[in-house]
Each structure stands twice: as structure tokens, then as C-alpha cells.
Amino acid sequence: MKQTLENIKAAAMAELASTNADIEQIRVRYLGKKGELTAVLRGMGQLSPEERPVVGQLANEVRAAIEAAIAEKSKEMKEKELNDRLAREKLDVTMPGASIRMGHQHPLTRAQREMEEIFIGMGFEIAEGPEVEYDYYNFQALNIPENHPARDTQDTFYITENILLRSQTSPVQVRVMEQKKPPIRVISPGRVYRSDALDATHSPLFHQMEGLVVDKGITMSDLKGTLETFARKMFGDSTQIRFRPHHFPFTEPSAEVDVSCFVCGGKGCRVCKGEGWIEILGAGMVHPFVLQNCGIDPEVYSGFAFGMGLERVTMTRYGIDDIRLFYENDERFLKQF
Amino acid sequence: MNLSMKWLADFVDVSDVNIKDYCDKMTLTGSKVEGYEKMGAEIENVVVARIKKIVPHPDSDHLLICTMDIGTGEDTQIVTGAQNVFEGAIVPAAIPVAKLPGGVTIKAGKLRGVPSNGMLCSMGELGLTPHECPGKEENGILILDESFAEHIGADIRTALMLDDTAVEFEITSNRPDCLSVIGLARETAVSFGRELNVPAPSFRGAGDGDDISKYLSVQIEAPDLCYRYAAKVVKNVRIKPSPMWLRMRLHAAGVRPINNIVDITNYVMLEYGQPMHAFDYTQLDGSAIRVRRATNGEQFKSLDDVDHTLDSSMLVIADQKKACALAGVMGGANSEIKDDTKTVVFESACFNGASVRVTAKKNGMRTESSARFEKGLDPENCYGGLMRACQLIELLDAGDVVDGMIDVYPGKPTVTVLPFEPARYNKFLGTNMTEERMVEILEALACTVKDGKITVPSFRADLACMNDIAEEIMRIYGYDKIVSTNICAETTEGGRTPKQSFGISVENALYGMGLDEIQTFSFISPKYYDKIRMPADSALRRSVVISNPLGEDTSVMRTTALPSMLEVLARNANFNNENVRLFEMGSIYLPNEDATKLPYEGKMLTLGMYGDVDFYTVKGVIENLLDLAAVKGVEWTAVADNTAYHPGRCAKVTVGNTQLAIFGQIHPLVAENYGMSMPVYAAEIDFDALFAARNAATHYRPLPKFPAITRDFSFACDEELEVGKIMAVMQKAGGKQCEGVTLFDIYRGPQVGEGKKSVSLRMTLRAEDHTLTVEDADKVSKKVLTLLDRELGLTLRG
Incomplete structure (x- = not known):
């Protein structure tokens, strides 16, 4: 009987080793209810009590x-089967991906959002104001009375004698100061309008972003620090800024602000026209008359304001040489952003 | 303002500073330099030469062979074609290799076989005009006066005083005092720490017992518009060209030399910043000058022979009968200085800036004079300017200055005195400047600092408060010395408003759905309303109208953003861009009933698509946005009467009485108006309404504990019956166990017959508290069928 068992084992092993087919059959043949091993076990009753154990x-x-052995073989075969399947399923990974459409942010929006995030991080809110605006807010409250020569530099579209298309985002400053008491920290991005014919560098409609801070003890150093932080975040860590004296009726002292060219780092190149600096901002300390016009006491509070052209920053940043591209909205242009 | 560096040197010495450094420094102290031009920079190797001998060219009847003394001690030969040369003439000669303006290079060569070592030059070839070279033949060789004999061999640039540099300044409107050589000299002196030396003008005067009172009286009838009127009379006037140095200074400043009298007025204006006017005295009717308002409709011919009709807002300088000058703007043709003028009145006055500005604007003539007056000039400067003009008369030997002076001065300005507050300046600027340095700067700027008070000079009307003084100190001390600090104040919250944040979420969702963002102009042509077939009586045709538009295409503020979108779609189609999907978040402008009030500005989200899209693509995008906003109670209704859209493929989205959106396929006729023949889809979503309908608060609903059962229904029905209606009835019938109804098939074909469709819907049922049984589901199904039959006459498809 022992011999029979040994034979069964050897046969089963041999069969398993050679098969590539159904091992279930083998299992049934040897281990099943009617299998060979089972048959041997059934014959155990005829053995002596000594032999039985x-x-x-x-x-x-x-x-x-x-x-x-069956388990081993089964595992082996499953693995082989899997490997075979995986081999069959091999893909050409160089084929293009399935087209899942993704839209593109307009470059002006992209630059605007980026700027907004920087200022929000410094505690600024975003203020909005009307584009069709009263002359009062666009000019008079900003220390630009009627027939002031500064009006010449901003050829303005008029609706009526007292209503115009705002030529700057500065009127939002006034509206904010009328409604809110210091501390004030706002930026106001938006559309502005000037009577310039459309060409590669001029557009009758463009965007500005204005900033205003009013509080006790605000200094010109704070203005420079704030703009420096902005410039570094917007144009890169090594960016420097330069203030040049200028005149705006609604700030005093006023400055034009240059950033060191982020292409050449200030050495002079095509982007900065060899200057090493790119003019991007106008800024200054809020004129006491403007504060007074808005009901804020200039003896107690001081503040600064700044403004920049979104198109200019965006064009410089992405090397766009024609402002009209922004408003033509050719998809081939939009998809680059 | 173009500044001649030679002229500047009369008042301040910066000869040791190189021009680039000069410009940079001036810019950094507040006088912005736009650029500089070295006069005659394009001229090289042109010398003053004398023609010693002329012989005719053997092979030409118009060429002449000149033997030239070019100051080298050795004669040279130049062939010329000009006929105005003669032996002994002093001329400019270009000696090879020479350069002339316009990139011309002169090399040695042969003219018809005869060697020519250069070229004799005309004024044009040197970049000059008869204005700089009065009395000289324009078309021939420039024949120089005998006075150039001592310059033979000298560089023509030096000889003709072309060796100057003109620096172009952009002067801001608050600094009219810097529209002058003296003003810029003062800025130069303070910027470089140099001495400023402005001598007071002096002159002898005729001293013959004659007096101005015998010639002239002046009455200012409008003292609100004329603050001061000063005048001098010059007799025995000898009109001739000005000397070369003066002509070349005017040339450098960009002003054309005319004759000595006119040149003097321009010279004084440029040097002192005081506009001057000269009348021909003999042309005045009577001896009394009236400074008065024009009468309405008064006629006036200006110096440049243009006729103007005046009104009472304008100020004129008039004699007893007529206006002789438009105050501060331009003189009249009737009293112009002519070659035979014998007696001249020099006017040095100060007019109201706003008035001059309006007058110049109304008459369409902005002059060097009006550009200065409109910024507000210093009446005190009238005197110095007038004295300088008289000094120049004598210097140029142009006439005899009659003794006595007219000076009517009703508008003497008050002197501005401000407190000197060094600590406050430092605190405000964030600087640490010494008091001494501040005083030094202010005094260099002609302020007087004494006893804690600053007395501001009369020409600095722009200095009126603490900030102004702080700026003066700072710009000279150096803006580069401002240190950067962080704001040290009360913390502010910062951030976006909920509406701004929601706008950004919507935009992000749209990018994710594959739409590209566009930006278009807010102003359009009123014709665009026709292009979208807007009904003639539509309220939206009433726009905010720009009174001074650039052109019709940008003349009204849009009341709808649809035309802009369609235009961009059409442009993209023209560029053969396929499958375009766009959106714009933009404003529309609806006029206020009361025209003195501001219009309503609304935010519209406009979608536009063509290519691999259909009606349901647009609807899907809107559904996602409604989902994003968690809007409840949305209704979709077919719209057949919006003329911009396809009557059978247009719908509106409403919540209660509020319309959130209208969308669909653009009417083929509208598409055609934009040159598009393919189906075009658009949506106009009222962003303000969408935001208002939004449900910001999200509440978690526990996940279902019990399984759902689905039941499918198929109905055959009329094409006209809207699926939305069937779904709504099913939803209602299903009650609260109905989790949702979805459309899974729609079939049209012979099996259902013409004008019919088969609609297959799946209803999902679930109870919150137990597993639904088949019986439960059957009960609901039955209810659904009953209600559908009753309300819509629908029965299950067999």
C-alpha cells in the first residue's frame, strides 16, 4: 500500500510538472471523491490497527x-497567464493622449489674478467701481479741477458734461475713502478708457490696477517696501525697483517706478531698450487735498497710492509686442497662455 | 522743452559733467530727460575753406574746378556744379572722407576725368534751412561772410556754432518754471551742487527825453483774467536777421529764427519762461490798449492768417477799434512785425491759465505761449523778461528803447509761507535727513528758511503744503535713499468679496470645461444691434452714447455682449480655427432714465461656440454652472421669439421670476451677418442674477444606507411634448422616494411613426429608512403611470 501511495504521488507530480492545461482535472483525478488517493484511503479499513496510523x-x-504542488502549479500558471495578458496589452505610449479639452485663461486675466494674489497676501482687499463715472470722481476729487492741464494727458471720452468713461482707476480710491474709514488697503483693477486710436502700442480701452493704503503713520518707505515686495513676487526674487520723481495731481510726493529688467537683470537688453530698467508704475503719497475731499483728516492719517497698466506689465512679461492681440482673441494666441 | 547746453552754460557750469551723466542725474532729481541730440553729430570733416581760383572744366559747360585753401597750407582741388561760387568766396568744404546728415559719405573721386578731393556744401547738405542762414541762397553753395576768414580750416560745426547739444526734457504740468533755461539752470545747480548765476538784465535806454507815456496807455478791464500787463516801446527799429549765436540757440531749442524782434521775444520766452509779444505800434488805432473780453462773434485773424470767431470767454489785447492779439495765445495779423516796422511794443503779461487753455482749445491753436500760460505763470517774472528783451534790443542793435515802462499789476500774488517741519518730513518720508541738509536744499531751490518758516518763491506756486516741501527735499536728497519698510499698522483682513470669489470659481469651471476666455471692447457700433436682429423697439437699443467717440465702431457702450462674442467667433472662423469654445466675463451698460445719473453696469457671462458642439453642449455647460452655484428651482423654457436665436433651438433659464440665462443656436440670419454658415451657439448668462440665486451653504447629506431600485419607462409621444415635462411629472409622482429621473434613450423612426418619438426614462427609487421591496416600487410605478396618463395622456409603449 505504501508503494501505491508513493506511486500515486510520483504520478501526480509528474503529471503536474508536464501539464499546461487544466490542473483541476488533475486535482479531481487524485484528490477528488473518486480520486486515486481517496480510493486508497477508503481501503485503509482493511489494514491492521498497527499499519493504519x-x-x-x-x-x-x-x-x-x-x-x-497543485497550489504551486496553479500560482505559476496564473502568473504566466497574467504576464501573457500584460504582454498582449502593451500600448504605444508615444501615441497622443485622448483629447480632454482644457480652456485657457486670457493673458490679461492671468496677470491680473497673479497681481491680486500678491496684494491679497499683504492684506489688501479688491475694490471695484463704475467704468462710466462722474467727472467729480475721475478728476475733481483727485485734485484735477476743470481746465487743469493734467487733463490734457488723458484724452477722455465724455458721455455728458459731468459723466465720462473713467480715464484711470483712481476714482475707485475716492469711492473707497468715502465709504470706508482707515485702515484702508485696497487694490482696484479694471478697465479704463482714453481717446487714443488703436495701434500696436495704444488702445482706447485698457486695464489699470490701482492700489491705496491709508492709515496712521504710513510713510514713503512703506510705499517703497510694498512695491518692492510686489515687484519681487511678480518678476522674480532678484528684482529691484527704482523711484524717479514725477508729478501726479493726486499724490505728493510722486514717483515713477521702474523695475530692474527681469530679462537681463539690469545689464541692458532689447526688452528694456538697453536701459536696464522698465517703467511700470506711477505712485506717491496721497495728496492731502484728496484725503480732505474724502473726509479723512490729513493731519491724522497719511497714505500712499500706486497704479500700473495691466497691458504694459503683461506685454513686458510675455514679450507680446502688439496690444491689439489682447482684444482680437485669436484662439491661436489665447491657447499660448 | 529742448535745452541748449551752451545756453545753460550762461547760468551754471556743468562743463565737467558728461552728457549721459547729466541726463541721468537730472531725471533722478525730477527733470525727466527724454533724450539728447548732439547738433551736427552727423557732420564730419567739413571745414571752412576759401576758393582761391576757379577754372572751367574742360569737358563740361556747367562744372567748375576750384582750387581751395582748406587751412592746411596746401591747396586742394574740388569740382563743383554750383554756379553761385566765385573766387575769394568762403564756403563749407567736405574733405574726404567726410560725412553729411542723412548718412551721406563724401569720398575723393573724379568728375568727368578731373580729380575732385571733396565737395562744396549747400545749407541743405549741412541740415540747415534759410531760417538759420538768413539771406543766403538756398539752392547754391552756402557762401559764408568774410567774418569767417579767420576760421579757414576750422570745423564747420564750430564755425557755424553747431557744436551744441540739445537735451529734451519732459516737464510735468506743475513746473512751468522749468519750461525755461533759467528754471532748468536752477534745477541743474541744485542737482549738482553748483553755483547758479543769473545776472539781472540791464540796458542804457534811449535817454532822449522821450517817454512811453507819449505812446501808450494800458487798461485791464478783466483783472480776473489778466494779473499783470507790462510793456516797453522800442523806436527806430532796425529789422534784420539775428546774429548767428542767437539763431543757433533758437535752432537748438527747436524754434525757427525769423527776424531780430521776433527772435528776441522767443529768446526771452525760452530763457525766462515768460511768453512775450511784439506789436507793430504804428498799426494800432489810437494809443490806448485795452485788455478786455472779446465780444461774442468778434472776428480775429491770427498771425498765421487763420480767421477766428471769438466769444466773451476769451481775452483779447485790443486797441480802440480791434483785437490785436488773442491774449497769451497768438498775435493778430493786423499788428504783425514786418520788415518795415519802425516802432515796436513789447508786451510781457500774465494771464489766467485756465482761460488761456480754453481759448487756445476753442480756437484750435496751442502755441508755445499758451502751453506755458495754461500751467499758471508767475506774474513776477513779467518784469525780468521785459528787461531782458530790452537788453537784447541794445545787444543786437535792433532799435532804441524808449524810457519808461507800462506796468499794470492788479493780481499781485500773496507770498506763500509754510511752517518748516523737519521732524515731520522725516517721519512722513521714512528718512533720517539732517535739518541742515533740508535747509540747504530748500535754499538752493530759492526758498527762504527762517525762524521755522519757509518763504516760497513766487515762481513756485506748486509748493503749497507739507507734502510739497517733503517732495522737494526728497527728490534732491535722492529718491534712491528711501529705504524699504513693511507697513507697520493695524492688521487688515484683505481678500476677495464672496462675489469676486464666485466669479473666479465660475471662470475656473469654464476653463475646466474647455472654454477659452476672451476680452472684448465695451464700446460697440449701434449697427451691431441690427447685426443680431434686435427688434427696432427693443429697450436694449438705448445705449450710453459717447459724445466724442473715435469712430462709429466704438461709439456706444454695449447693452449686450453678444455682438462682441459673435465677432470674435467669426474672426476665429476666418482664421480656420476649428472647434472653438469661448467665454467672456464682461460688463454691459444700461442707461439710467435720469441722464444725470450713472448707468447700470451689469456683469454678463457670454458663451460662444461652433464646431464639435450642439445645443446640448451649451446646455451642459450651463447645467454645470448651476450645479456649481447650487441653484434651486431652476426652470428651462423654450423661447421662440428671441430674434437673435433659432426659434426652435433657444431656451431661457429662470428661477422664479428671475431670468438667469438665455441660450441656444444663433439664428442663421444672424450667423450670416457675421459671415458664418455653420451652426453657432451662444449663451448670455446674467452673472449678477446667478450670484444672487446661488446657495452658498452646503449641507452634508448622509450616504444612503439602503439600496435603490430602478424602474425604466418607455413612452411614444408627439414630437412636440417636451421631455422636461414628462420628467417633471414623474418626479412629482415619485414623491420623496424618487431620487432622480434620467433620460437614457430617445428614438425616432418608422416604428413610432411620423411626428412621434419614443422616450425612455429611468427612475431611481430609494427610501431612507428601509430597503424598498418590489411591491413598493410597483406602487410608485403605478402612481407615475396614472399621473402621466392624467396630465399628459401618456401610456407605456407596447
């Missing part, structure tokens, strides 16, 4: 060995 143990060992 010995043969029994051997039979169990044989069963365990066959089961293990």
Missing part, C-alpha cells in the same frame, strides 16, 4: 504534497 500518516503526507 503509519499508512494514514503517509497518505496525509502524500495528499499534502500533491495539494502543495
